Amino acid sequence: MSEPTKVVVAGVNKPGATPNSVSLKTFYSDMLLIRRFEERAGQLYGMGLIGGFCHLYIGQEAVVVGMQANVAPQDQVITAYRDHGHMLACGMDPKGVMAELTGRSTGYSKGNGGSMHMFSSEKHFFGGHGIVGAQIPLGTGLAFADKYRNTGGVTLTYLGDGAANQGQVYESFNMAELWKLPVVYIIENNQYAMGTSVDRSSAQPQFFKRGASFNIPGEEVDGMDVEAVHAAGRKAIEYCRSGNGPMILEMKTYRYRGHSMSDPAKYRTREEVQTVREKRDPIEHLGQKLVSRGIATEDELKAIDKDIRLVVNTAAEFAIESPEPDLSELFTDVVA
Amino acid sequence: MSTQILMPALSPTMEEGKLAKWLVKEGDAVKSGDILAEIETDKATMEFEAVDEGRIGKILVPEGTEGVKVNAPIAVLVGDGEDASAPVKAKSAPAEAAPVATKAAAAPVAQAASIKLEDPSLPEGTEFVTMTVREALRDAMAEEMRRDDTIFLMGEEVAQYHGAYKVSQGLLEEFGDKRVIDTPITEQGFAGLGVGAAFNGLKPIIEFMTWNFAMQAIDQIINSAAKTRYMSGGQMHSPIVFRGPNGPAARVGAQHSQDYSSWYAHVPGLKVISPYFAADAKALLKAAIRDPNPVVFLENEIVYGRSFPVPKIDDYVLPIGKARVVKPGKDVTLVAHSICVGLILEAAEALAKEGIDAELIDLRTLRPLDTDTVIESVKKPNRIVTVEQGWPICSIGSEIASQVVEKAFDWLDAPPTKVNGKDVPMPYAANLEKLALPTVDDVVAAVKAVCYRA
Numbered sequence A: 001m002s003e004p005t006k007v008v009v010a011g012v013n014k015p016g017a018t019p020n021s022v023s024l025k026t027f028y029s030d031m032l033l034i035r036r037f038e039e040r041a042g043q044l045y046g047m048g049l050i051g052g053f054c055h056l057y058i059g060q061e062a063v064v065v066g067m068q069a070n071v072a073p074q075d076q077v078i079t080a081y082r083d084h085g086h087m088l089a090c091g092m093d094p095k096g097v098m099a100e101l102t103g104r105s106t107g108y109s110k111g112n113g114g115s116m117h118m119f120s121s122e123k124h125f126f127g128g129h130g131i132v133g134a135q136i137p138l139g140t141g142l143a144f145a146d147k148y149r150n151t152g153g154v155t156l157t158y159l160g161d162g163a164a165n166q167g168q169v170y171e172s173f174n175m176a177e178l179w180k181l182p183v184v185y186i187i188e189n190n191q192y193a194m195g196t197s198v199d200r201s202s203a204q205p206q207f208f209k210r211g212a213s214f215n216i217p218g219e220e221v222d223g224m225d226v227e228a229v230h231a232a233g234r235k236a237i238e239y240c241r242s243g244n245g246p247m248i249l250e251m252k253t254y255r256y257r258g259h260s261m262s263d264p265a266k267y268r269t270r271e272e273v274q275t276v277r278e279k280r281d282p283i284e285h286l287g288q289k290l291v292s293r294g295i296a297t298e299d300e301l302k303a304i305d306k307d308i309r310l311v312v313n314t315a316a317e318f319a320i321e322s323p324e325p326d327l328s329e330l331f332t333d334v335v336a
Numbered sequence B: 001m002s003t004q005i006l007m008p009a010l011s012p013t014m015e016e017g018k019l020a021k022w023l024v025k026e027g028d029a030v031k032s033g034d035i036l037a038e039i040e041t042d043k044a045t046m047e048f049e050a051v052d053e054g055r056i057g058k059i060l061v062p063e064g065t066e067g068v069k070v071n072a073p074i075a076v077l078v079g080d081g082e083d084a085s086a087p088v089k090a091k092s093a094p095a096e097a098a099p100v101a102t103k104a105a106a107a108p109v110a111q112a113a114s115i116k117l118e119d120p121s122l123p124e125g126t127e128f129v130t131m132t133v134r135e136a137l138r139d140a141m142a143e144e145m146r147r148d149d150t151i152f153l154m155g156e157e158v159a160q161y162h163g164a165y166k167v168s169q170g171l172l173e174e175f176g177d178k179r180v181i182d183t184p185i186t187e188q189g190f191a192g193l194g195v196g197a198a199f200n201g202l203k204p205i206i207e208f209m210t211w212n213f214a215m216q217a218i219d220q221i222i223n224s225a226a227k228t229r230y231m232s233g234g235q236m237h238s239p240i241v242f243r244g245p246n247g248p249a250a251r252v253g254a255q256h257s258q259d260y261s262s263w264y265a266h267v268p269g270l271k272v273i274s275p276y277f278a279a280d281a282k283a284l285l286k287a288a289i290r291d292p293n294p295v296v297f298l299e300n301e302i303v304y305g306r307s308f309p310v311p312k313i314d315d316y317v318l319p320i321g322k323a324r325v326v327k328p329g330k331d332v333t334l335v336a337h338s339i340c341v342g343l344i345l346e347a348a349e350a351l352a353k354e355g356i357d358a359e360l361i362d363l364r365t366l367r368p369l370d371t372d373t374v375i376e377s378v379k380k381p382n383r384i385v386t387v388e389q390g391w392p393i394c395s396i397g398s399e400i401a402s403q404v405v406e407k408a409f410d411w412l413d414a415p416p417t418k419v420n421g422k423d424v425p426m427p428y429a430a431n432l433e434k435l436a437l438p439t440v441d442d443v444v445a446a447v448k449a450v451c452y453r454a
């Protein structure tokens, strides 16, 4: 299969302070790349080519695309297991991500990690963590090192609404404010932790207030609106980069698919999901804006979709055709 | 351009499923995200969504069909031709992909029929019912909760979702939300809360969604639960059960595939149980709930779905700390617990074909370890092989080898030998994962080595 004509790698064209028409189109294609990639990943899972747990990011695309558009080359990113979108938005190659999902030697972790455990030191992406809550102290530590080494870097630490109840989150908040660490905590509130809705798990469901007792400022953001995310992210990152300490952003978002591929999702109605899809979909929403503002035509949007499908197909074929790791690799990289 | 819609794999352990219901009919236009069908997997009924746009050309598998293999074509989607991107065609899926991914799940249910439950405490003529380990565990909890209203079950997704692995099915409905409690994701918090509640008159059953996540809580299990009776000079104690699936499942990677058997077996003040058969799961979980000590109860996700006979008696409870000779034999002693009991049963069949008669021991309890039964056994064939999924260093096998050398040195005709999971974090790739776990071939090779057979 031939390479697509346009380069469609997310996160490469960094918009300026106020996104112009070019960067809005980039947001659109970055979000669509994640959507199409995830749909294909779901399909490969259905075919038995991806195994284990596979958590899709469909519905939440605006969060990571809007945030990552603000990062500088020295910044760091870390998240949990729902990480495919974050990797694409960091500019990681869809081929390498898909190949890791299928457990091939050409994957980002050479087949050792899988969906939940992927990394790229080149793109400053520190994973991909399967233990709920563990990435929050780690992200705080990345920020500690940046302050220590005076790099000017800021760390974007992503976590879920469920993860926000782990004790280590608050241990991290305290240290981050105490030592004024440059870390933005992005709470992706998709309203569910597996089958538990926020109101069944959280005494304080307004997560942006969770830093209040540590004097960490927080802001609630419409996580389905990429422009709103981008604007809030820009302010937060500037705040942290200027040495003010950490900041919390609560992104109100929604996951369309089950928690993982094996979740029957009986804890919410089909109508609830359908309503969000129809009324708040971040990609549809931006597409309509692009057309109504005269930035793109329907045909251009279709052409973008076509290009992206080609990229995703190329990634899938690469992932399927790549060899499994050599058996001699079993003991490689255990210790240095 | 038309594409086949294939039967999807909808869980890490699914090989086939039932096409319960079609939600579209021939001729319907579908777009990405539309629900096409409901499919029953080994665990649940799932909705199957369309990925590509098009029209349903033909339905190949009618609704209600059971046993539809993963990757079998179930319908044909006709495209409108404007989309140049052909979905990955059915042919590009290597036929062996699905079985590789789910091989570990293949339950040797047939073999279970040949196992006799030689429990001398059972009255003559006891009837048996066949049930899954999952059901046996649920029944144990339900029976104990009926007897004693100080018992409650707490954990992530245990109530409304009926457990991430469906072990607590029906318990919320029977016992209500005072006694079956969904927690936030705060393992250290609710494990500690459970220990406190146990200090103060209750009998908590704390479910960890898997034991991997109990590492968040291990301080409360060891420092608070296991040591308080001793530290308080016997004044205070915690009758609490910590339970959940332990060990690797299928393809879930390094952070979700770990065997904690030897970790907890190391700790004074704890009891540690890790059964294989449904009857033991039931009787020992009941014993664990009644025990006045903190008990770590290690289950196994793949074993949940296996079916075995369970004695049909009102209150079946077994003593903690007793291993069981599953099958007598004269050439070698094979020792295992949990899922590896299934493995040594398979290995014994393979060995029998080569004329080697293995005695099989299911440890059932890891602390206190029933070394007497192991030592008695090893004195006959004079050789022993231990089998477990945990890492080899400081493993259950290491402990058994040490005990055997200490207590039966003069009887040994060969060095005690261990078969373990490989000494690496669990890889994700299907081929490496397979290599990392003990196999029948590994067991056969180890047995031949101790028997000095080529």
Ligand SMILES: Cc1ncc(C[n+]2csc(CCOP(=O)(O)OP(=O)(O)O)c2C)c(N)n1
Pocket: A082, A130, A131, A132, A133, A159, A160, A161, A162, A163, A164, A190, A192, A193, A194, A259, B156, B185, B187, B209, B213, B216
């Ligand atoms: C310490 C720990 N406990 C439990 C789990 C099992 N688990 C995986 S994801 C999840 C829900 C997390 O929800 P949330 O933080 O809201 O993230 P989302 O899945 O919505 O992205 C749970 C309970 C885990 N992986 N780690």
Ligand SMILES: [Mg+2]
Pocket: A160, A161, A162, A188, A189, A190, A191, A192, A193, A194
């Ligand atoms: Mg969530």
